[in-house]
Amino acid sequence: MSNAYNRPDQLSPELRRRVLETARRLGYPGPDPVARSLRTRKAGAVGLLLTENLSYAFRDPAALGFLEGLALACEDAGTGLMLIPASPEREDVAAVHRAGVDGFVVYSVPDDDPHLAAVLERPVPTVVCDQPDLTNVDRVGIDDRSAMNELARHLIAMGHRRIGVVCMRLARDRNDGYVSVDRQHAAHFHVQRSRLAGLAMAFSEAGVDWSRVPVVERFDHNTASGESAAAQVLDRDPTITALICTSDILALGAMNEAKRRGLRVPEDLTVTGFDGIHEAERAGLTTVRQPVLEKGRAAGKLLLDVGERTRPRSVNLSTELITGRTASAPRTITEERWFGP
Amino acid sequence: MSNAYNRPDQLSPELRRRVLETARRLGYPGPDPVARSLRTRKAGAVGLLLTENLSYAFRDPAALGFLEGLALACEDAGTGLMLIPASPEREDVAAVHRAGVDGFVVYSVPDDDPHLAAVLERPVPTVVCDQPDLTNVDRVGIDDRSAMNELARHLIAMGHRRIGVVCMRLARDRNDGYVSVDRQHAAHFHVQRSRLAGLAMAFSEAGVDWSRVPVVERFDHNTASGESAAAQVLDRDPTITALICTSDILALGAMNEAKRRGLRVPEDLTVTGFDGIHEAERAGLTTVRQPVLEKGRAAGKLLLDVGERTRPRSVNLSTELITGRTASAPRTITEERWFGP
DNA sequence: TGGAGTGACCGTAACGGTTCAGAACCAATT
DNA sequence: AATTGGTTCTGAACCGTTACGGTCACTCCA
Structure with missing residues (x-):
């Protein structure tokens, strides 16, 4: 029977014809994929774990690019x-247990995520993209720390010393406000932690006291968050010359807020982002471009590559500093040089 | 054993503890989801059939909206x-056979699609969105014909009689060029066929000879297609006062081409779209808004709604005519009235 | 004290394929 | 005639789970 469908060469055409004929007559709908999967131990699918309301993945351009790359690799x-x-609100990891898949791709989840823990218990290969950074699990990502470090040096070279920072959520709990250095170090999101670390290192080397740099966190990732966060920083510290955002979405929001206040970008305020999404390019944002589609594709390839089983493997993709039209030397540079930072 | 994991109330805490303990000691990774699916006849997943390069779904805003709605319903x-x-190039329907799912959602495929045929052979419920329009299969969609008809009447009321039309692919074969009335009627894509029919009806009633209206088809759906298609129509028939496109993407392309030619929209040329995507709204496009996210959500709900099994069910969502800034009365309206259309 | 009732636990039979060993058959060779 | 080789076909085992019915010990009440 099985042979009639899957291995036509193993039996005579005559028998095959007869088998298929009776199968049709009996209304047999073809081999059951689940039973087949059980026997062959192959599900023919990979699972994607996002731990974020699913619609987030369809609205955030970076996540979308990743998704597209992964989908291409699967295709x-x-x-x-x-x-x-696996939305963040439901602690219910049953969905992970129920998924009939040959492996998991985990995209950008906090390191204490219960769904991730459930995934790692499953006896199937796993590839983590971006975060968390686990030893003994395959990984795809970029070097967030040095990418952000490079951007920081770019701003420092321009003369910026008084800066503000807007970052995405650092942990699973909501904290829309200022971030202590402790919280920065304890952040459950490796990516944000690294980007902040890259900034801290560069500015410390330039003589800036990092602990006095205002860093504001936002839980939700959208332009409204960027706007309110920028407002919060500018309200407290109107003298900053640059606002560094850890994502383009936040940066676009920050630019809205700057315009609302009548601040010209970059003349009055330098604004930078991270990701290199399409909208940022259109806005001429100074940012770091990361190859989101390639990340997805690489994650898929890594998972599906049955060969090379010398785990764990790690793929680091390269980033590119995009010098747009939203960063320039601060107006008050000479003045600042005089008084010191 | 099974009870220990899934039904803690069926056994004493003591035994449960012991079972789980030994399971852990033996390195038992928890119940196998595939075996469970086989036994319970539930896969806990639905399949989505697109028959289009998957990355299309992530680039086309309308498809993306649908996907988001469906994902929300599933979540x-x-x-x-x-x-x-199931990319269109591969005729291989094995992926459909291999999918361990409880049902299928089919989004916008031609009526002669082999993957669709394979889906319908599977003994699981199916919901088709947009096209094709099959009797005895659940369906979610809009009334494309009357929606387009309403848009046409809007333009007719403004005085437009000399029009051109740009539409998406009408069949699986590539035909980038003019479309005969025969091909319009024979189109394998129900949605495009209906939209053209809605136009044909409205303009025929207004005294326009539909067979002389230039209709140009494009296989690929992107702004470049809209540009080249608009160029093709305007080259042959520079006297048209309105260019009706069957999608916003095509319309945005058409507007690019109009600008390139120095034609002002809407003063020199009226351009309309269909879908009501975000980018269209930003551009002030006159178009028809359809609830893409709701379509996805409705399709998911229909499929997952275990109750009501009086099939087939059909859901028609309502559309809305958006009067933007890209349609106005033709400049030559008095002249045209004088000489007739 | 016996019998019914209750609850905890266990054994077994599907679920629907794939795979593989070996039977049956036929032809060719020794 | 017996052995060998090769092909086609059949049957049984197995994949890991859940549903189900049966066993067993224990309690409660007459």
Whole structure:
């Protein structure tokens, strides 16, 4: 029976014809994929864990690019891609247990995520993208720290010393406000932690006391967050010359807020982002471009590559500093040089 | 054993503890989801069939909206969403056979699609969105014909009689060029066929000879297609006062081309779209808004709604005519009235 | 004290395929 | 005639789980 469908060469055409004929007559709908998966130990699909309301993935351009790359890799391999329903609010990891997949791709989740823990218990290969950074699990990502460090040096070279920072959520708890250095170090999101560390290192070397740099965190990732965060920083510290945001979305929001206050960018305020999304390019944002689509594709390839099983493997993709039109030397540079930072 | 994991109330805490303890000691990774699916006849996932390069779904805003809505419905139900790798180039329907899912959502495929045929053979519920329009299969969509008809009447009321039309692909074969009335009627894509029919009806009633209206088709759906298609129409028929596009993407391309030619929109040329995507709104496009996210959500709900099994069910969502800034009365309206259309 | 009732626990039979060993058959060789 | 080789076909085992019914010990009440 099985042979009639899957291995036509193993039996005579006559028998095959007869088998298929009776199968049709009996209304047999073809081999059951689940039973097949059980026997062959292959599900023909990979699971994607996002731990974020799923619609986030469809609205955030960076996540979307990743998703597209992953989908392409799966398509190439003829493998299904299953989106696991794991919103942050539901602690219920049953969905992870129920997923009939050959492996998982985990995209940008906090290191204490319960769904991630459930994934790692499953006896299937896993690839983590961006975060967390786990030893003994395959990984795809970028060097967030040095990428941000490079951007910081770029601003420092321009003369910026009085800066403000807007970053994405650092942990699973909501903290829309200022971030202590302790919280920065304890952040459960490796990516944000690294980007802040890159900034801290560069500015410390330039003689700036990092502990006095205002860093504001926002839980939700959208332009409204960027706006309110920028407002919060500018309200407290109107003398800053640059506002560094850890994502383009936040930076676009910050630019809205700057315009609302009548601040010209970059003449009155330098604004920078991170990601290199399309909208940022259109706005001429100074930012760091990371290859989001390639990240997805690399994650898929790594997971589906049955060869090379010398785990763990780690892929670091390269980033590029994009010098746009939103960063320039601060107006008050000479004055600042005089008085010191 | 099974009870220890899934039904703690069926056994004493003591035994449960002992079972779990030994399980851990033996390195038992928890119940196998595939075996469970086989036994319970529930896969806990629905399949999505797109029959379009998967990355299309992530680039086309309308498709993306649908995807988001569907993902939300699945998330609410705690169900996985599996993207089936079925690019149009590969005739290989094995992926459909291999998918361990409880049902399929089919989004906008031609009526002669082989993957669709394979889906319909599977003994699981199916919901089709937009196209094709099959009797005895659940359906979610809009009334494309009357929506487009309403838009046409809007333009007719403004005085437009000399029009050109740009539409998306009408069949699986590539035909980048003019479309005969025969091909319009024979189109394998129900949605495009209906939209053209809505136009044809409105303009025929207004005294326009539909067979002489230039209709140009493009296989690829992007702004470049809109540009070249608009160019093709305007080259042959520079006297048209309105260019009606069957999608916003095409319309945005058409506007680019108009600008390139120094034609002002809407003073020199009226341009309209269809879908109501975000970018169209920003551009002030006159178009028809359809609730893409709701379509996805409705499709998911229909599929997952275990109750009501009086099939087939059909959901028609309502559309809305958006009067933007890209349509106005033709400049030559008095002249045209004098000489007739 | 016996019998019914209750609850905890356990054994077994599907679920629907794939795979593989070996039977059956036929032809060719020794 | 017996052995060998090769092909086609059949049957049984197995994948890991859940549903179900049966066993057993224990309690409660007459």
